[in-house]
Amino acid sequence: MVELAFKSPEKAGRRVRKNTHLSPREKVIQLALTMATWTSVLALGAVFGELLLGALPAFYSIDIIDFFTGTVWNPSHPMYPLYGVLPLFVGTLMVSFGAALIAIPIGLGCTIWLAELAHPRLKAVFKPAIEVLAGIPSVIFGFFALVILSEWISVVFDPVTKLNALNGAIMLAVMMIPIMVTVAEDAMNAVPNSLREASLALGATRWESIRHVVLPASISGIVAAIVLGFGRAVGETMTVLMATGNAPMLHFDLLRSVQTMTAAIAIDFGEVEFYSEHYHVLFLVGLVLFIITFVINFIADWVTRRYREEY
Amino acid sequence: MDRKHRELVYFSLFRVCAGIVVLALLVLIGYILTGGLERLSLEFLTEMPRRANTQGGIFPAIVGTFYLMLIVMAVTVPIGIMSAIYLVEYEQSSWMGRVFKLAVYNLAGVPSIVYGLLGLGIFVVYLGFGFSLISAGLTLSIMALPLMISASQEAISAVPKSVREASLALGATKWQTIWHHVLPYALPGIFTGIILSVSRAAGETAPLMLTGVAMSLSRLPDSFFDSFMALPYHIYYMATQSSDLIATRPIQYASALVLLLLVLGMNLVAIVMRKRYREKFKW
Numbered sequence: 001m002v003e004l005a006f007k008s009p010e011k012a013g014r015r016v017r018k019n020t021h022l023s024p025r026e027k028v029i030q031l032a033l034t035m036a037t038w039t040s041v042l043a044l045g046a047v048f049g050e051l052l053l054g055a056l057p058a059f060y061s062i063d064i065i066d067f068f069t070g071t072v073w074n075p076s077h078p079m080y081p082l083y084g085v086l087p088l089f090v091g092t093l094m095v096s097f098g099a100a101l102i103a104i105p106i107g108l109g110c111t112i113w114l115a116e117l118a119h120p121r122l123k124a125v126f127k128p129a130i131e132v133l134a135g136i137p138s139v140i141f142g143f144f145a146l147v148i149l150s151e152w153i154s155v156v157f158d159p160v161t162k163l164n165a166l167n168g169a170i171m172l173a174v175m176m177i178p179i180m181v182t183v184a185e186d187a188m189n190a191v192p193n194s195l196r197e198a199s200l201a202l203g204a205t206r207w208e209s210i211r212h213v214v215l216p217a218s219i220s221g222i223v224a225a226i227v228l229g230f231g232r233a234v235g236e237t238m239t240v241l242m243a244t245g246n247a248p249m250l251h252f253d254l255l256r257s258v259q260t261m262t263a264a265i266a267i268d269f270g271e272v273e274f275y276s277e278h279y280h281v282l283f284l285v286g287l288v289l290f291i292i293t294f295v296i297n298f299i300a301d302w303v304t305r306r307y308r309e310e311y
Numbered sequence: 312m313d314r315k316h317r318e319l320v321y322f323s324l325f326r327v328c329a330g331i332v333v334l335a336l337l338v339l340i341g342y343i344l345t346g347g348l349e350r351l352s353l354e355f356l357t358e359m360p361r362r363a364n365t366q367g368g369i370f371p372a373i374v375g376t377f378y379l380m381l382i383v384m385a386v387t388v389p390i391g392i393m394s395a396i397y398l399v400e401y402e403q404s405s406w407m408g409r410v411f412k413l414a415v416y417n418l419a420g421v422p423s424i425v426y427g428l429l430g431l432g433i434f435v436v437y438l439g440f441g442f443s444l445i446s447a448g449l450t451l452s453i454m455a456l457p458l459m460i461s462a463s464q465e466a467i468s469a470v471p472k473s474v475r476e477a478s479l480a481l482g483a484t485k486w487q488t489i490w491h492h493v494l495p496y497a498l499p500g501i502f503t504g505i506i507l508s509v510s511r512a513a514g515e516t517a518p519l520m521l522t523g524v525a526m527s528l529s530r531l532p533d534s535f536f537d538s539f540m541a542l543p544y545h546i547y548y549m550a551t552q553s554s555d556l557i558a559t560r561p562i563q564y565a566s567a568l569v570l571l572l573l574v575l576g577m578n579l580v581a582i583v584m585r586k587r588y589r590e591k592f593k594w
Binding site for chain 2: 030135177
């Protein structure tokens with residue numbers, strides 16, 4: 001017991017603190033702070049509860065198997081509305097994976113440059129630039145994709161539809177990169193210099209040191225960065241809403257238009273009747289989306305925890 | 312290819328990657344800037360929209376966004392700072408602390424459109440606020456909360472332990488220590504967090520679409536329960552649904568420019584402030 005207390009001074013400290021007498025004023029303050037903190041837990045619970053409550057009636061009125069395996073999303077058909085989520089799901093995956101394919105090499109290259117090569121003065125300009133890029137509202141990215149990027153893509157690829165999955169993917173890649181770079185750079189900076197120096201002293205070039213020492217040592221942070229960026233892409237609404245053309249069709253062609261789950265919720269709520277079947281199905285789509293991003297975040301958290309290298 | 316050359320090739324590739332990112336930023340800002348300056352004028356900022364937004368200005372949209380920012384500030388800032396104080400100073404290793412941290416972490420990853428569903432269900436329908444400024448403002452406040460908390464947490468935990476120990480050793484209570492000796496040093500960092508989270512909320516569009524943003528109003532909202540216009544939604548609406556997409560393009564560009572300047576201005580203030588503060592306090 002004594003040993004344990006020695007081993008974790010934090011715990012020992014807590015025990016002492018708990019015994020100290022608190023004045024009523026201090027108690028009230030602590031209570032207020034606790035309650036404020038509960039807001040976050042409450043909010044997360046409310047998000048989940050609200051989605052569940054909103055989606056619940058859909059479980060009775062439509063066939064859930066059809067929802068997950070249906071290949072047609074046509075909720076506004078007057079007689080036979082079809083609620084197959086697959087076209088939306090595939091749309092989300094296509095755009096997000098496309099974005100990740102573009103963002104991962106560029107983002108990683110950028111991170112390595114920033115963490116290992118950049119001159120401090122360049123770094124002092126580049127890091128705020130990354131932050132500025134992260135701060136640009138998604139509707140501006142969407143507007144740029146809609147008005148300018150789609151024109152460029154039309155010229156280069158001659159796509160089937162002018163607004164297409166590729167348009168959204170490229171724009172999302174630009175939005176993913178700042179998140180990836182920020183998280184991955186932290187991970188690479190956490191690798192102590194002694195490791196680099198040891199590798200260089202053994203005769204490795206700087207690139208070999210990065211490749212065989214720094215990257216393996218920071219791999220958990222890099223993977224977490226990629227996963228977090230991907231999660232952000234899956235949840236992004238405005239950019240894909242404006243860039244991808246919003247046609248909920250099941251196909252795997254990057255040069256045709258798609259609709260993502262987020263975009264479907266945003267668009268359809270403009271015309272949906274309250275408490276109709278369609279309304280509840282949209283909550284169900286929201287619930288699926290929430291669970292997907294929750295799992296993605298969990299994976300990112302787990303990777304950082306499980307494979308964290310301590311120096 | 313020998314090792315030296317290979318290194319050169321790879322390093323050049325990385326420089327190109329960094330260049331691409333900077334280029335993307337410059338191109339984006341450049342296009343919005345050149346497209347928007349043409350239409351931007353004082354009248355554009357201060358006039359009511361006319362003829363279904365195709366003429367006149369965007370004054371109600373600017374005011375609406377401003378009101379939203381005020382609501383977010385009033386709700387998110389106190390709750391965020393208090394949570395951060397609690398998480399850093401009071402709750403350290405117990406399972407409760409873990410639950411709180413997990414909640415904040417996951418709240419940060421919830422897609423913005425899902426916050427819209429939350430706002431619709433809780434504020435619009437359940438609490439009966441209707442499609443209104445307050446519903447949208449509260450929704451954005453919850454959305455901005457995780458950012459506010461993590462920024463304040465960072466600022467508070469950057470204050471070294473020795474400061475707290477010195478104060479406690481002199482007989483100050485825990486709260487006296489926090490109020491007089493921790494918060495003053497953390498304040499610049501907290502301010503940075505406030506600016507960043509409010510600017511994030513100002514640029515958010517998706518939650519507004521489910522909580523009551525209006526396409527066009529030629530008046531300002533006269534209460535918290537009134538419908539409102541907002542700058543980001545105005546851009547989306549004008550760029551995708553307005554009656555004549557091509558003819559109103561200058562208006563779309565100019566609105567985008569106003570939002571971009573607003574958000575980037577706030578971001579730059581935050582970045583400069585943090586830099587100053589880091590130079591001032593080197594523990």
